[in-house]
Amino acid sequence: MAAETIRLDVARYRPEEDAEPVLQSYEVPLRPDWAVLDGLAHIKDHLDGTLSFRWSCRMGICGSCGMDVDGEPRLTCGTFLAEYGAGPVRIEPLKGFPVIRDLVVDIDGFLAKLSSVRPWLVREGEEPPLTAEYAQTPAQLDAYKQYSMCINCMLCYSACPVYVLDPDFLGPAAIALAQRYNLDSRDMDDRFDVLNLEEAVWGCTFVGDCTRVCPKHVDPAEAIQRYKVTAALRSVLPWSGR
Amino acid sequence: MRRRLEPYLWLLFSGGGVVAALTLPVLVLLFGVLMPLGVVAWPSAAHLRALVDAPLVRGAVVVALTLCLFHAAHRIRFTSEELLGLRRWDALVAVLCYGAAVAGGVTAITLLF
Numbered sequence: 001m002a003a004e005t006i007r008l009d010v011a012r013y014r015p016e017e018d019a020e021p022v023l024q025s026y027e028v029p030l031r032p033d034w035a036v037l038d039g040l041a042h043i044k045d046h047l048d049g050t051l052s053f054r055w056s057c058r059m060g061i062c063g064s065c066g067m068d069v070d071g072e073p074r075l076t077c078g079t080f081l082a083e084y085g086a087g088p089v090r091i092e093p094l095k096g097f098p099v100i101r102d103l104v105v106d107i108d109g110f111l112a113k114l115s116s117v118r119p120w121l122v123r124e125g126e127e128p129p130l131t132a133e134y135a136q137t138p139a140q141l142d143a144y145k146q147y148s149m150c151i152n153c154m155l156c157y158s159a160c161p162v163y164v165l166d167p168d169f170l171g172p173a174a175i176a177l178a179q180r181y182n183l184d185s186r187d188m189d190d191r192f193d194v195l196n197l198e199e200a201v202w203g204c205t206f207v208g209d210c211t212r213v214c215p216k217h218v219d220p221a222e223a224i225q226r227y228k229v230t231a232a233l234r235s236v237l238p239w240s241g242r
Numbered sequence: 243m244r245r246r247l248e249p250y251l252w253l254l255f256s257g258g259g260v261v262a263a264l265t266l267p268v269l270v271l272l273f274g275v276l277m278p279l280g281v282v283a284w285p286s287a288a289h290l291r292a293l294v295d296a297p298l299v300r301g302a303v304v305v306a307l308t309l310c311l312f313h314a315a316h317r318i319r320f321t322s323e324e325l326l327g328l329r330r331w332d333a334l335v336a337v338l339c340y341g342a343a344v345a346g347g348v349t350a351i352t353l354l355f
Binding site: 161165166196198202205228229231232234235236 | 246248249250252253256320324329
C-alpha cells in the first residue's frame with residue numbers, strides 16, 4: 001500500500017524555453033485521501049520545485065485550483081487521485097484561457113467580463129441611512145441564492161464550447177452572476193444593455209456543459225435561458241419591465 | 243441588425259420547441275406505437291379529412307408546423323456553423339435555414355388552404 005504510486009502527466013510551459021506546452025511525467029504516492037492538488041504539491045515540494053500552479057484554500061471554496069484533469073475541467077482540491085485507478089492522470093491548464101506558465105492561466109479577460117455585468121446591488125434615487133435594512137422573504141432569497149454560490153473558478157468557461165471557439169463570449173459565470181443580481185428583489189437594474197448582445201446571452205447555444213461541470217451546483221445554463229426569455233419579451237414588448 | 247433580430251428568432255425557436263414537445267410524443271405514440279400494435283384503430287382517410295376541414299384546425303396545423311420548422315432551422319443553423327466552421331457565413335446560413343422554414347410554412351398554407 002505504502003509503495004503504491006500513480007503517474008501524473010503534467011503540462012509544462014516555460015515561455016523562456018518551451019515553444020508550446022509539453023507533458024512531463026511524475027510518479028507520486030497514491031493515497032486514498034490525496035486529491036490531485038496534493039499530488040501537485042508533492043511534485044512541487046519533493047520532485048520539481050519549478051512547477052507552477054495556483055491554489056489557495058484546499059477546500060473547494062476559493063476557486064483557484066481549477067485545471068483540466070484527464071480532459072475535464074475540475075477543482076483539483078476536490079478531485080481524488082483514487083478516482084483514476086492505476087492512472088496515469090493528465091493535468092493541463094484550463095482550456096480556453098491563455099497560458100502564462102505551466103498550469104497557470106491568464107484570467108484578466110474573465111475578470112473584465114465579470115465587472116462588466118455590474119455584479120453588485122444597483123439602487124437608484126435614495127440615500128438610506130446606514131442602519132436601513134432590506135428584509136427579504138425566504139422566497140425572495142431562493143430566487144437568486146443558487147447563483148450566489150458561484151466561486152468564480154472558471155470551470156464553466158473551460159467546459160463551454162462557445163467560449164472556447166469565441167473568447168469574446170460573455171460566458172456562463174458572468175451571466176449567472178448578472179442574474180444573481182437581476183433576480184434579487186433589492187436590485188433595480190436589469191443589465192439589458194450588457195446581456196442582450198450577440199456576444200452575451202444570444203451567443204449561448206445551450207450545450208449545458210457549464211452546469212454539468214460546476215462544482216458548486218450553480219446552473220448557469222438555466223440562468224442564460226431564463227434571461228433569453230426576459231430579453232426576448234422585453235424586445236417584443238418594449239414597454240414590459242423585466 | 244442581427245442583434246435586434248436574435249430575440250425574435252429565439253422566440254420562434256423556443257415556441258417551436260414547446261409545440262414539438264407537446265405534439266410529437268403524442269403523434270409518435272399514436273401513429274408509431276399504438277396504431278401499428280392494434281391497440282388503437284387506424285383513423286380512416288375520411289375521418290382525418292373531416293378533422294382538417296375546420297379552418298381553425300388548419301390554422302393550428304400551419305402554426306404548429308411552421309414553429310417546428312423554425313425550431314429545426316435555428317438548431318441546424320448553429321450546429322452546422324459550429325461543426326463545419328461556417329461562423330463567417332452566418333448571414334448566408336441563417337437566410338438558408340430560416341428561408342427553408344418560411345418555404346415550409348408557405349407550402350403548408352398552400353396545401354391546406
